[in-house]
Amino acid sequence: MRSESDLTARARIRDAAIDLFGREGVNRVSVRAIAARAGVSPALVLHHFGSKDGLRKACDAYLLEILRGDGRPADLGDTARLGSMLEAAAPARRYLARAFLDDSPEAGTLFDEMVAASERWLGHGAEEGWIQPSEDPHARAAVYVTWLLAPVMLHAHLSRAFGVDDLAETGATLRFSRAAIEIFTRGVFADDRVLDAWNTVRKDLG
Incomplete structure (x- = not known):
């Protein structure tokens, strides 16, 4: 049975790895560097995770668990909690960017889980009337997730467009997330001319 201090050390190692892997990439980070960041010995890292690859897989599993959550969206009215979530999410966002660039099986699982969760969430919102219905809910969920991941991947x-050194800074995060929410809430096009043109193309090609 593990002691409380043992579990705390494991969490520190995992969090240090998420931060360093996200900033520098898995291949450029050593077990020794992770141990130093976590304040433990390299031997303890290997004791808990077996290898650097084992640690990476544990990081993937941890983020997947966070994304799964309890199936309910966060309370956006709780501004203090939302601010804390945005602040704490910076290392996770960096890590996700690296994971998707590496195109690992774990990254594929993360993406598929995000699409499934988003489809459920959007569908629930459509049933309650605060999300627009869609002709293709699964496709919309997949595109929605790519929008969410765009700031991570780009x-x-x-950062250059916003004039900041780190897009994960809370101020920058609030700025681009506000712009995204505005697009999702109010839309961009003021009428149906672009959609009508697309429908015409689809009809002609069909």
Whole structure:
């Protein structure tokens, strides 16, 4: 049976790995560097996770668990809690960017889980009337997830566009998330001319 201090050390190692893997990439980070960041010995890292690859898989599993959550969306009215979540999410966002760039099986599982969770959430909102219905709920959920991941994957370019060094800073996060929510809530096009043009193309090709 593990002691409380043992579990705490394991969590520190995992969190240090998520931060370093996200900043520098898995291949550029050593077990020794992770141990130093976590304040433990390299031997303890190997004791808990077996290898650096085992640690990476544990990080993937941990983020997947967070994404699964309890199936309910966060309370966006709780601004203090939302602020804390945005602040704490910076290392996770960096890690996810690396994971998707590496295109590992675990990253594929993460993406599929995010699409499934988003489809359930959007469907629930449509039933309650605060989400627009869709002709293709699964496709919409997949596209929605790619929108959510765009700031993660295009971090350097968006940081430059926003004039900041790190898009994960709370101020920058609030700015781009506000712009995204505005698009999702109010839309971009003021009428149906673009949609009508697409429907015409689909009809002609069909």
